[in-house]
Amino acid sequence: MVLTEKQKELIEQFGVLNEKYGLPPAECRVWGLFLVADKVELTFDEIRETLNLSKSGTSNALHTLQMTNHIEYITKLGDRKRYFRCRMSNWTQMTQENFAKFDDLNVILKEILKTRSPKTEAFNKDLKKVTEFLDFIYKEITVAIQKWEKRK
Amino acid sequence: MVLTEKQKELIEQFGVLNEKYGLPPAECRVWGLFLVADKVELTFDEIRETLNLSKSGTSNALHTLQMTNHIEYITKLGDRKRYFRCRMSNWTQMTQENFAKFDDLNVILKEILKTRSPKTEAFNKDLKKVTEFLDFIYKEITVAIQKWEKRK
DNA sequence: TTGTTAGTTCAGCAAATAGTGAACCAAATT
């Protein structure tokens, strides 16, 4: 599979952004390839060749992308190859997982608040406010996502 | 400054969570220290000693925590030391920045959509839906944060 | 002017992470 310069550029942009949030480069590129490719279904070797990756690199990237629900594969009768594709229905779930972060943080902040010295009253009050804010935001997001899912 | 076991534990928990999202360990611990400490204002050497960090490690962690608006310092007349403290007013901004991620992603996705082959109609439609969802969520969050700021 | 305090900067090391290539396995093909 041959990519245009524009496609390559977009894969790299998508990659750099996701690397910033902890995804390994190869994984970013594989994911990006699914987004820009002219075909929806890609085979192992197409991915490997197009991105100049090693077999193991390709295998591992595909594996973790499946674990994180970003891609899946289908098979075809009488064909031993796997046809990988991007799971586009997964973005609301992805977004929600991103918020889980705030929730986890909030659990720890509440725990910290409980054990803090009562001497630092102003600080404690601020920290309390933060936990309330995080509670608030979490609820708002949850409601927003529900709203979206209903209006579809 | 001597920390209780509970305080140490909370710093580590806070650290592990934030490391998961890309903060370096030392930086996490410094930030965590501000959250659990019995005092609000901490000096360079207090931080260094309490966390067993090197001078440079302490200096760099404090620097980046300032760059990311998590902490600030004040000075006192006739005293050359800096008194560092956590910026508690910063959490709404922090939250908003976290969403900037989605917005950046959305910019790239829209760009990808523009350049995609018209042959993959179903995929393109799904991708369009994703960008609409991200637009929607971004707006909802912005409104929610405004709502919070008004009701304070 | 020499020393001390409060921090910064930078070279280099140690640990962690990402990716390669070779060996391997399981299913299908000759």
Place this chain on the structure above:
DNA sequence: AATTTGGTTCACTATTTGCTGAACTAACAA
């Protein structure tokens, strides 16, 4: 039975990151 296909696993290497210690600066003090 031997070979090919489609992929996985694992030992090692290369790169990146995080941190240290030593040298340095800037301000003030003796």
